Amino acid sequence: MKVPGELVELMLREERFTIASHVNPEGDAIGSSIALALALKGLNKDVRVFNTDGVPAVYGFLPYSGLVETVMDGERLKDSVLVVLDCNSLDRVGLDGAECRRVVVIDHHQTVTDFGDVRWIEPDSPAAGLMVFNLLRALGTRIDGDIAVNLYTAIAVDTGTFRYPNTTAETFRAAADLVDAGADPAEVSNRLYESWSEKRFGLLVRVLQTLDIVDAGSVRCAITNVTLDMFRETGTGAADTENFINFPRMIGSVEIAVMFREEEPGCWKVSLRSRGACDVSAVASRFGGGGHRNAAGYRACGSLADLRRGFLEAVQFCAAAG
């Protein structure tokens, strides 16, 4: 992974940064944002971190998670280099129409737009966190324990702690260096996987009860859903569903897992995961969504029965198209 010289130069030259990551953030968005902010602060830059949805409770353990602000005034932005992290549009960070001095995009998601004054896109990187790790190396900043925990968590989340196909030798070497710098793999795993609230676990059980396994042509799909009613009844919210979609993937026969999450009455966020044989980003793009081959999503309104039918048809179409 080669860090663009132009990016390094800009980071060293500019003085004021606002780091923004995508709405509904996960550990990679939050961890890599905080890590980059700490490193830039170490270079005596004026840095602020923005995420419109804030830090999900599960990531409250991240050092300096309190840095993340959910409101950012326009004057500040105008005067900042805006670093769009782990995504690649103003829309995705919830800052549509914002004006800023310059825009830097650092993302590991494939994109077709050319948004940003300086763009660094690495579709083969498992996590934005691994890109920030390399950026900090290129900047020559020291990775201290706080930065290490943030970056380790970012990488751990986006690789399913080294279980997903995006896990490379470079990922492991970065993890080794982050452990040397102070990240504790067991502590992070404990925070990520064994610190659920009782309410969240109750929601998981409810969601798993909706599991339906059906064939779309030759592609076996595991379908789950979570409704606003379930959130209400269990006292939970959208953030509590993170990672739910991966549970049905434990089933060997399942090629695609899909979860319908109700965002507003009758409108759904549809998350897709594939084992790799089927490109779910192609499925998602048919509904105006996007993502990677193995993880994608889209939004749609309608009855669950209609949306299921549409989804299964799209899978058949994509499967037939190869």
Added chain:
Amino acid sequence: MKVPGELVELMLREERFTIASHVNPEGDAIGSSIALALALKGLNKDVRVFNTDGVPAVYGFLPYSGLVETVMDGERLKDSVLVVLDCNSLDRVGLDGAECRRVVVIDHHQTVTDFGDVRWIEPDSPAAGLMVFNLLRALGTRIDGDIAVNLYTAIAVDTGTFRYPNTTAETFRAAADLVDAGADPAEVSNRLYESWSEKRFGLLVRVLQTLDIVDAGSVRCAITNVTLDMFRETGTGAADTENFINFPRMIGSVEIAVMFREEEPGCWKVSLRSRGACDVSAVASRFGGGGHRNAAGYRACGSLADLRRGFLEAVQFCAAAG
């Protein structure tokens, strides 16, 4: 981790080896045995691999898993260097009283005995697989793709894919080298964690629906049960419940997880897991069972309501006793 020179010298000098690992083997025992055998074969040694229980089905994917033999004749042993791997006694490998030319012990479990002519014990190593990795380096043998998959799996299993407290920076560096040599992290994880039958997953959902979280004094307990009816209705059996008890441990507030599994009508196997603050072997011993501080079990007959009450009282007693 330093490989004893005496061990390297012996491996290079001797010509005939029998590699044996412990009864009831897991991925570390099997993977590190096969990896060492392949490496020694590469040095033109006469090598055989023994495990009295053979290769569990879940590890059938390991390259050259067919090398593992479940019977080994005494004449062969007499003429061999016996390599006792991932344990440190003849008893543990099921070869009590066997005679052999010399005995080498390679183990990462703490021991008080001095069994073996050449002993290499590394209690801080997360896996025997990591020791074999270092041994192969010291022997100067090439780690090919088949060896890499075996060693990667060995390390993955014993570290819970890099989630347990034994996961070190050295572990990650070895994983990186093994990926470079041909191990595929996602493929191994898929074999280990994502190959459940649909029936087994259906049983899990049923069991999780029984979850009840209650306080025994100050100790928060997560109680689940699985009945003969559930086995019947889902077409599953006791073996399918392996690891089920760990799911409620995802809940941060839960100190003890207990699962009641019906073995015969009205008679139950009770499995206990603790995060460490409470010694569940003390609970189990009150009912004639046993185990370790963090994992224990017992058997009892009666109504589930009575057994629950008895269990919760025992936890209170133990908690009060400190």
